[in-house]
Amino acid sequence: MTGLSLLLLPFMLRAATGLIVASLALSPVGVAALALNLAGLRFTLMHLGLLGAAAGLAGGVDPFLAGMTFIAGGSLLFGPVADWVKLDVGQTSSLFMTGSLAAAFLLLYKADVPAMEAFSIFTGSILTLTPRDLAVLSLFGAGVLAVLGLWYWELNLMLFDQELAAALGVRASAFRYAVLALLGLAIGACLKLVGALMVDALLMLPAMAALPLARNLKHALVLSSFFGLISSTLGIVASLQWDLPISASVAMAGVLVLAASQGVRSIWRLRSSSAARTSA
Amino acid sequence: MGKPCVRLVEVAAGYPGRPVFDGANLEVAEGEFLGVAGPNGAGKTTLLRLILGFLKPARGLVEVLGGSSSRPASLRAARRQVGYVPQGSGSGRLPMSVFDSVLVGRWGKGFAGWRRPSLADRQAVEEVLERLGLTAYRNTDLRDLSGGLRQRVALGRAVVREPRLVLMDEPTTFLDRESQAAFLALAGALNRVRGITFLVISHDHQLLAESCSRIVTLKAGRIVTEP
Numbered sequence: 001m002t003g004l005s006l007l008l009l010p011f012m013l014r015a016a017t018g019l020i021v022a023s024l025a026l027s028p029v030g031v032a033a034l035a036l037n038l039a040g041l042r043f044t045l046m047h048l049g050l051l052g053a054a055a056g057l058a059g060g061v062d063p064f065l066a067g068m069t070f071i072a073g074g075s076l077l078f079g080p081v082a083d084w085v086k087l088d089v090g091q092t093s094s095l096f097m098t099g100s101l102a103a104a105f106l107l108l109y110k111a112d113v114p115a116m117e118a119f120s121i122f123t124g125s126i127l128t129l130t131p132r133d134l135a136v137l138s139l140f141g142a143g144v145l146a147v148l149g150l151w152y153w154e155l156n157l158m159l160f161d162q163e164l165a166a167a168l169g170v171r172a173s174a175f176r177y178a179v180l181a182l183l184g185l186a187i188g189a190c191l192k193l194v195g196a197l198m199v200d201a202l203l204m205l206p207a208m209a210a211l212p213l214a215r216n217l218k219h220a221l222v223l224s225s226f227f228g229l230i231s232s233t234l235g236i237v238a239s240l241q242w243d244l245p246i247s248a249s250v251a252m253a254g255v256l257v258l259a260a261s262q263g264v265r266s267i268w269r270l271r272s273s274s275a276a277r278t279s280a
Numbered sequence: 281m282g283k284p285c286v287r288l289v290e291v292a293a294g295y296p297g298r299p300v301f302d303g304a305n306l307e308v309a310e311g312e313f314l315g316v317a318g319p320n321g322a323g324k325t326t327l328l329r330l331i332l333g334f335l336k337p338a339r340g341l342v343e344v345l346g347g348s349s350s351r352p353a354s355l356r357a358a359r360r361q362v363g364y365v366p367q368g369s370g371s372g373r374l375p376m377s378v379f380d381s382v383l384v385g386r387w388g389k390g391f392a393g394w395r396r397p398s399l400a401d402r403q404a405v406e407e408v409l410e411r412l413g414l415t416a417y418r419n420t421d422l423r424d425l426s427g428g429l430r431q432r433v434a435l436g437r438a439v440v441r442e443p444r445l446v447l448m449d450e451p452t453t454f455l456d457r458e459s460q461a462a463f464l465a466l467a468g469a470l471n472r473v474r475g476i477t478f479l480v481i482s483h484d485h486q487l488l489a490e491s492c493s494r495i496v497t498l499k500a501g502r503i504v505t506e507p
Contacts, residue, residue, distance in 0.1 A: 153387055156376070160381065164364060165387075167447075
C-alpha cells in the first residue's frame with residue numbers, strides 16, 4: 001500500500017480524522033490566545049508537559065496522559081497564581097517554565113528515567129491514536145466550539161478593551177482564566193497528535209493566518225478553522241504521497257498557508273492604496 | 281441638589297503603601313454634568329475605580345445609583361445603568377466595525393451569553409449612530425477612524441446602554457482643541473436632552489470650566505468643590 005490508499009488502514013484514517021477534527025475545532029482557540037496576548041504561555045505549558053511526562057515515567061503512568069494532566073492542571077492554576085503572587089503574565093510564565101524544567105530534570109535524574117522517553121512528548125505519536133482518543137478529542141472539540149459560541153460577545157468585548165469589559169460587568173479575570181484553561185486543554189489535546197513542538201501548527205499558525213484577513217472576530221474564528229483544515233489536509237496528503245513525517249508536513253503546510261495569507265493581505269493593501277490614489 | 285447619583289462618604293482608599301483618599305466626600309446629583317480636575321497622581325483615576333467598583337474603600341461608603349459599590353448585587357445592578365468611556369478608548373486588537381463597537385455597549389443590558397443581540401439592540405445602535413452623526417461610518421473599521429470620531433463612537437457605546445450615569449476618563453486627551461470642544465458639546469447635549477448624569481475626569485481645568493455645570497478638584501486626598 002502506498003500514497004493515499006494508506007488511508008484505508010484504520011490507524012491512518014484515525015490519525016487523519018484526529019488532525020482534521022483538531023484543526024477545525026482548536027485553531028479558533030489560537031485566535032483568542034493571540035488576541036489576549038497569551039500566546040507565549042504555550043511554551044510554559046509545554047514545559048509543564050515535559051514535567052508531567054517525567055513524572056509519568058517515574059510513576060509508571062503513560063507519559064502522554066501525565067503530560068496532558070500537568071498541562072491542564074497548570075493552565076487552570078496559572079491565572080489565579082499570577083494574581084495571587086501579583087506578578088505579570090511574563091514573570092509568572094518564567095517562574096512556571098523554569099520551575100517545571102528544573103523539576104523535570106531533577107526527577108529524570110533521581111528516578112533514573114530515560115530522558116529521551118520523556119522528550120517523546122515533544123514529537124507526538126499520532127499513529128497511536130485510539131478510537132477512544134478520537135472520541136475524547138471530538139467531544140472536546142465540540143465543547144470548545146460551544147464555549148466560543150456561548151462567549152462570543154464576551155470574547156469580543158475582552159479583545160476590544162478589558163477595562164471596558166470589566167466596567168460593563170464581564171468577569172474579566174475569570175474570563176482570562178477560562179481562555180487560559182482552554183488554551184492549556186487545547187495544547188494537551190494537540191500533544192498526542194503532533195507533539196508539543198508542533199502545537200503551533202494546529203493552534204497558532206492558522207490563527208496567525210486568519211487575523212490579517214479577518215473583518216471581525218467571527219471571520220477570524222471561522223477563517224482560523226478553515227486554514228487549520230487546509231493545513232491538516234495538505235499536510236496529510238503530502239505526508240502520504242511523498243512518505244514524509246505527518247506532523248512536520250502539517251506544520252510545513254501551516255507555514256505555507258500563513259505565507260499565502262500574508263501575500264493576499266499585501267495584495268489587498270496594494271489594491272486599496274492604489275484605489276485611494278485613483279479616487280484622490 | 282437632586283437625588284445623588286454617586287455618593288462618597290468619608291472614603292479612605294488607595295494602594296499598598298500609597299494612600300490616595302483620606303476622608304473624601306462627594307455627591308453627584310442626578311442630571312449633573314460634573315468635571316473632576318486635578319494634577320497627575322491626585323487620584324482622578326482612583327476615584328473612577330472606586331465608583332466602578334474596581335477598588336474597594338478601606339473605610340467609608342461609596343454609593344452608586346443608590347447601592348453600595350462594595351455589595352456585589354448592587355454593583356451588578358449599577359453597572360447595567362452606567363456607561364463608561366475609558367481613556368484613549370480601545371481600538372482593539374481585532375478589526376471591528378463602528379456598528380459592532382457600539383453594539384458591545386449593550387452587553388449585560390440587552391444581551392449576554394446565549395442571549396444574542398436582538399432587533400431592539402440593533403435599533404438602539406442605529407438610533408445612537410444617527411444621533412451622533414456616525415451612520416455613514418457604520419461599517420468602517422474603528423481603527424480606520426480619526427481620534428475625534430473614535431471618541432464619538434466611545435460616547436455612543438456608553439449611551440447605547442441607556443445609562444443614568446456616564447463616567448469618562450480623560451476622554452479628550454488625544455484630541456485637538458476643536459475636537460475636544462465638539463466632543464464635550466455632544467456629551468453636554470445628551471446631558472440636557474436625555475438627563476444623563478456625566479462625570480468627566482480631566483487634567484485640563486479650562487476645558488472642564490467651558491463644559492461642566494460644576495467642577496470638583498482633588499487636593500491632598502480630599503475632593504474640594506470649586507466655588
